[in-house]
Amino acid sequence: MTKLSQKLTRDGTATLPAAVTVTPDEYDTLPPDSRIELLDGVLRPMTPPTARHQIVMMRLVTALLRRCPPALAALHEQEIRLADDLRRNPDVLVVRAAAVNLDWFSFPPHEVVLAVEIVSPGTQTADRKHKPAEYADAGIPYYWRIEPTPIFAVHTFHLAETDVYESTGVFGAGEFITVPGLDWAAIPVTELIP
Structure with missing residues (x-):
């Protein structure tokens, strides 16, 4: 051993x-x-995901898979190699389809278009502060944070010219997620709510 x-x-x-x-x-x-x-x-x-977290994640992956253009692929819980000693596993990510190796699990940040974190007990600080900063530093163009409780909301961000994320909206029940540059990802928030 x-x-x-x-x-x-x-x-x-x-x-x-x-x-x-x-x-x-x-x-x-x-x-x-x-x-x-x-x-x-x-x-x-990482803390084990709650059933709520898993349901939201599966619904989001399904919604993204139905809408992704052929050049992109939606996955869940795959590694982003931000640096040799810094690896993150976002809940959901959209990557360039050409980068997908069906027998591998890790992506360099330049192949990631969107990283999504679903806030759960035990991940609040990382999902709201640490991970967005790390993803922005790595140049990932879009970041979404889903807050399942107390009121379900999807917070969307785009990487600004200043290399920090700027809010592009907060979407709740009855609304569609609409993000400039991700027109194909117009998802009704209700599809994601358990």
Whole structure:
């Protein structure tokens, strides 16, 4: 058993210590796991999604798949390699279809058109502050944040010339998500609400 295997197993049989530091090469030897991210060389287990979160995610992926132009593909819980020691797994992402390798799970940020996070208990700060800043720094053109409670809302953002996200709207029940530059993604918010 390797030193890294002793620190962590991904089959649920080991308890993750408070902080496990790994090199990017060590991280790359681990089996893919959408419930673990790498933040500045530290493994970060993600909180398990609630049923509400999963339903919203599946509905959004389905809605995007129906609307994506052929040059794009919608996926969920795939890795964005923001840097060697910084990997994030957005809840939903839209990537350039040419970048999709059916046997791989990771995308460089320049292939990502849209990253979406669904706020859940335990992810509020990361989804509202850290991840948008990281995605903007990486040049991802669009970011959406879905707030399922207390009132369902979809917050949409576009990367401005200043390299920070600017709000392009907040959409609730009875409205269509309308974002300049993503005309194909006009989704009725009601389709996403559990």
